[in-house]
Amino acid sequence: MKYIDEYRDADRARRLAEAIRRTATRGWSIMEICGGQTHAIIRFGIDEALPPSLRLIHGPGCPVCVTPIEIIDKAVALASRPEVIFCSFGDMLRVPGSEKDLLTVKSEGGDVRVVYSPIDAVNLAREHADRQVVFFAIGFETTAPANAMAVTMAAKLALKNFSVLVSHVLVPPAMRAVLDSPLNQVQGFLAAGHVCTITGIDEYRPLAEQYKVPIVVTGFEPLDILQGILMCVKQLEEGRFEVENQYARSVRPEGNRPALRQVRKVFQVVPRKWRGIGEIPQSGLALRPEYGPFDADERFALKQITAEEPAECIAGEVLQGHRKPHDCPAFGIRCSPENPLGAPMVSSEGACAAYYRYRRQKGKRRT
């Protein structure tokens, strides 16, 4: 397949792994931000091809995993209302809230629908004037433009029965939180290529300078990730801390300007809670006041729904890279994709799910 096969070439992958082995003279810890990268690393066994002294730490870049439990509770409350058609991306349906997940709501008669684009939800609202259509707008900077577009469209159509439950999060503040943590071990980052396709790379420069960490904007195929690691290791070895772009076939330094304009028009930056991590300042997006009528939180008066996560949840430590999934005593025993204790076990991008699917047996052998 074009644009896929050439980035999965076994010979070139081995040569890159060899180059990394030759370049790394000592141990380094590098965090890949995005859950998609984590899955590729585990799926293709990239970490096993690296020298043992080189550690990959899995980052918080899984939108499903970091959505706070009270937002899931709000989604569950909305989806349970008879007048609501609740639209979500598929991943979110199995994330446990305080009491139940959206799949359970569906089996109890709630109208929960999987959509592939927020525009599908807008169209549902047009087709069902007698129902309230709510779209679950979650994700990083990657999904924000399309969600902003859906709100703009609904405003243009003056739809009275469309709203969004927003829990958008931003990558750079989360990187800052990781670096500020007293437990931080991260020395370099592979930034998320698709996020940077939207945002560009400029907002990463102050991070690299302030914390003196190299940041390599990296793609998602095995060769992308290996090349990103090589670029990051080179910087670390040479004592540089720059923002470099491995994923130039998709990422332009200035990002996608029309998409960014759309996002800024509809959303504003707000503090946001991250599941398992807590509140991070300026780390989320919420609707601007002028789009208030499209805010499900306001329309359905959901502000009073709150839920606290237990402070000791290891999901937070996994999401910040302090622990690996199989360091958790419940991993694979009390916590599995059927009975997830935490969101990272649910999402197809979650670190725990990646370890469970691809490494469970190995985890057991290690015990």
Place this chain on the structure above:
Amino acid sequence: MNDECPEDFQLLCPLPLNDRDTVQLAHGGGGRLMKALIEGMFLSAFARGESSSQPAPAIEAPHDSAIVELDGRRLAFTTDSFVVSPLFFPGGDIGKLAVYGTVNDLAMAGGKPICLSAGFILEEGLSMETLRRVVESMRDAAREVGLRIVTGDTKVVDRGKGDGIFINTSGIGRVPEGIEVAPGRVTPGDAILVSGDLGRHGIAIMSVREGLRFEGAPPSDCASLVGLVEAILAAGADIHCLRDLTRGGLAAALNEIAEHAGVGIELDEAAIPVIEPVAGACELLGLDPLYVANEGRLVAMVPAEAVDEVLQLMQSHPAAVGPATIGLVVSEHPGVVEMRSLLGSGRIIDQLSGEQMPRIC
């Protein structure tokens, strides 16, 4: 566990959702939840406690068909229900599926189909023209396989209580003397063959059901495998086990076989055939073609000495579309399916919990 984990560490993760009180869609998804339902609910009630004078069907070793002995003759017996939406899709319809699905299950036990039953649950308001098209499609499919639909049943439910048509078919087949195709025969050293490329049915259904228009989306692979299996068995080739790849895809079938035969399975990622439009659609949606449904593909466990012959027989049969050897049965890691990736490291091909969910971004 890892040393870094203090012994008194208490996990307080966000609230477990343990055993479900109600049936979820995922219980029908061909994954682990469905297995738990079958084992915990159905097998525990049906597989034990029958009177000992009855012939014991092979319910303990799950297979696509049960083998029942009757006066020294062996019969394959199976049943399947069909609830596909939409009723008509590129490459097939619910009627074709209802015939092929059941005869394929018979064939996987080495059974030559003799006859089928057909039970219809119809929704009030269904157009007669739609029903006629489905019934004619069933008739044509049965003719093609060379069997008759000999008995049936009809029920009508209130509008809104069904999805147009639900069909159940049961089938009986005769297992010729000397033929034994069953998971219990799988042994380390067997090669693993597939009869064609994977994932067409699931992607075809998704492309119409979800209104996603993939460029060049292929039609469903929905087809009878009876002729293909007969041709292989008639040539005298030794086949240890066959499984048709339906819900849950290749991954579900291999996990079941590995578990029941107590063997390990190793797959070679590069050898697994997936055509480009299917691979592209899977990439886009974050799906793994190993888990996507097929309706006209089988996997065969074949002893090393018979591999070339079986592969040749497949290549010369129209029901096999690009057959390939994709892996090996091993004695290591019993019950676990592993895949060699391009960097040579292994990863587990696990059973899914329910159905695959398209990802966010």
